[in-house]
Amino acid sequence: MAEVAATAPALSLEGVTCTFPSPDGRSSGYTAVQDASFRVADGEFVSIVGPTGSGKSTLLNVAAGLLRPSAGRALSFGTPVSGINPKAGYMFQAEALMPWKSALENVAAGLEFRGVAKREALDQARPWLARVGLDGFGDRHPHQLSGGMRKRVALAQTLIVDPKIVLMDEPFSALDIQTRQMMENELLDLWASDRKSVVFITHDLEEAIALSDRVLVLSAGPGSRLIGEYKIDLDRPRDVAEIRMTPRFLTLHKEIWDQLRDEVLKGYAQTKLR
Amino acid sequence: MSSHAKRLPSRPVILLLQVVVLIAFFGLWHVLTVTTNLLSPFFFGTPGAVLMRTFNDFASGAIWYHLGITLLETALAFAIGTVAGIAFGFWFARAPLVSVVFDPYIKAANALPRVVLAPIFALWLGLGIWSKVALGVTLVFFIVFFNVYQGVKEVSPVVLANARMLGANSRDLFRHVYLPSALSWVFSSLHTAVGFAMVGAVVGEYLGSAAGLGYRIHQAEGVFDTVGVFSGMLVLTIFVVAIDSAVTVIEKRLLHWRPQEAQTH
Numbered sequence: 001m002a003e004v005a006a007t008a009p010a011l012s013l014e015g016v017t018c019t020f021p022s023p024d025g026r027s028s029g030y031t032a033v034q035d036a037s038f039r040v041a042d043g044e045f046v047s048i049v050g051p052t053g054s055g056k057s058t059l060l061n062v063a064a065g066l067l068r069p070s071a072g073r074a075l076s077f078g079t080p081v082s083g084i085n086p087k088a089g090y091m092f093q094a095e096a097l098m099p100w101k102s103a104l105e106n107v108a109a110g111l112e113f114r115g116v117a118k119r120e121a122l123d124q125a126r127p128w129l130a131r132v133g134l135d136g137f138g139d140r141h142p143h144q145l146s147g148g149m150r151k152r153v154a155l156a157q158t159l160i161v162d163p164k165i166v167l168m169d170e171p172f173s174a175l176d177i178q179t180r181q182m183m184e185n186e187l188l189d190l191w192a193s194d195r196k197s198v199v200f201i202t203h204d205l206e207e208a209i210a211l212s213d214r215v216l217v218l219s220a221g222p223g224s225r226l227i228g229e230y231k232i233d234l235d236r237p238r239d240v241a242e243i244r245m246t247p248r249f250l251t252l253h254k255e256i257w258d259q260l261r262d263e264v265l266k267g268y269a270q271t272k273l274r
Numbered sequence: 275m276s277s278h279a280k281r282l283p284s285r286p287v288i289l290l291l292q293v294v295v296l297i298a299f300f301g302l303w304h305v306l307t308v309t310t311n312l313l314s315p316f317f318f319g320t321p322g323a324v325l326m327r328t329f330n331d332f333a334s335g336a337i338w339y340h341l342g343i344t345l346l347e348t349a350l351a352f353a354i355g356t357v358a359g360i361a362f363g364f365w366f367a368r369a370p371l372v373s374v375v376f377d378p379y380i381k382a383a384n385a386l387p388r389v390v391l392a393p394i395f396a397l398w399l400g401l402g403i404w405s406k407v408a409l410g411v412t413l414v415f416f417i418v419f420f421n422v423y424q425g426v427k428e429v430s431p432v433v434l435a436n437a438r439m440l441g442a443n444s445r446d447l448f449r450h451v452y453l454p455s456a457l458s459w460v461f462s463s464l465h466t467a468v469g470f471a472m473v474g475a476v477v478g479e480y481l482g483s484a485a486g487l488g489y490r491i492h493q494a495e496g497v498f499d500t501v502g503v504f505s506g507m508l509v510l511t512i513f514v515v516a517i518d519s520a521v522t523v524i525e526k527r528l529l530h531w532r533p534q535e536a537q538t539h
Contacts, residue, residue, distance in 0.1 A: 066435055066438070084438055084439060084441075089439065090436065090439040092436055094430075095430075095432065095433075096430075096432045096436035097433070097436075098433055098454070099433075100454040100455070100458065100531045101450075101454075109437070109440055109450065110440035110441055112446075112450075113437070113440055113441040113442045113443070113450075141531040142531075143531070143533040157440065158440075161440060161441065
């Protein structure tokens with residue numbers, strides 16, 4: 001077992017199936033993900049792409065311990081995930097900051113929850129705000145910040161507690177394209193400085209390729225399965241805006257898109273049926 | 275919205291217009307009662323007499339005692355009603371079975387016109403301040419209760435999940451998520467709650483007491499002292515406006531994290 005622990009991946013999903021009961025309780029329910037298995041190595045940046053409604057967030061919630069799978073299990077660094085995964089940080093797609101706390105207090109919250117005295121937590125939060133480019137915005141409340149700034153606060157909030165694996169659920173999808181590329185570059189810089197494991201969910205294939213070491217493709221729902229795995233052998237450090245122009249990027253993009261396109265069309269047909 | 279709204283004059287102009295309305299009201303009252311005698315001063319009083327009486331009451335200090343009593347009753351009713359409302363609101367929101375079972379009774383109790391309870395409270399608690407406080411509490415409690423219940427229920431599940439991922443235990447969740455969310459709802463109903471606390475106090479005094487603004491008005495009515503009644507109403511109005519402004523200031527301080535109306539619309 002010691003050998004297993006030494007090489008234990010940051011995240012390992014084994015045959016995860018998630019079935020949600022149907023609202024009327026009569027029919028068999030909705031299976032979001034079917035028999036999904038994958039691993040994320042320590043320090044690896046993995047993206048999961050898939051059409052809308054393919055259960056991407058469901059997988060992330062299982063990894064975070066927010067959702068118990070109907071079948072299969074999740075392991076994080078060799079430990080089965082039951083309840084909140086203490087090694088994971090989660091950056092949500094929707095607004096997740098506490099609106100009654102200032103930016104600085106939001107960043108400090110995780111430390112406070114871990115028993116750090118408030119004053120000290122705030123002192124430690126200040127350099128983090130600076131790292132995400134929000135020096136001097138600590139007193140602002142979330143509603144006084146722009147969408148991009150709020151995402152920066154959320155990023156600092158997630159990273160300050162030093163999670164070993166960061167789960168990101170389309171964190172930048174609500175941002176305009178310029179802000180988004182800036183955030184992506186900043187994310188890569190922060191990631192390069194201490195190489196945490198990252199699982200990045202997106203429906204944007206370009207974003208996935210530009211950021212990741214590996215891209216996983218999910219089929220259209222219901223009952224999404226992992227249908228593809230692509231190693232992204234682009235050099236680092238990368239600039240997300242520039243790397244999109246390189247020939248290797250375009251080759252990879254074409255390769256993955258050929259597979260993804262069919263799923264997107266299927267997913268689109270599904271949403272039209274509903 | 276803005277393209278349809280007409281441009282309003284500046285603040286000083288509005289203030290001036292408001293003062294003009296006030297003066298016009300008192301002027302009309304004066305003309306009808308004193309100058310033309312269309313309305314009998316016995317039934318309608320005169321603005322001069324009412325203002326004079328009010329001024330004398332304040333100058334002699336006779337009114338302060340009664341104001342103090344009403345204020346004390348209002349404050350106690352507000353404090354007790356709010357604390358009870360928060361406690362029960364939390365309990366009901368976090369215990370679905372309790373809330374389902376008690377739901378019809380809560381609604382029934384809230385539908386009851388509280389004035390009818392005043393004599394019962396007087397019987398139970400005597401004619402002192404506590405029967406008035408009790409009446410105010412029954413009014414304040416439900417407002418706060420429903421708001422806290424709503425506030426706890428409507429905490430964003432994402433904010434909650436985020437706090438849990440950041441390592442919050444159930445005590446942290448209460449302190450950092452549920453309580454601030456519920457309090458924001460309580461504060462946004464502050465005006466109503468304080469208003470109702472005072473309604474409870476004044477109505478209670480009016481129906482049976484030996485002190486307070488409601489008592490003063492009732493006494494004046496008992497001897498057909500219309501000037502006294504209007505003077506009492508004037509003092510009550512000034513009192514309400516003063517308290518309401520104080521609440522506005524407190525509200526602004528406590529809810530500064532909330533987006534302003536202008537920014538959201």
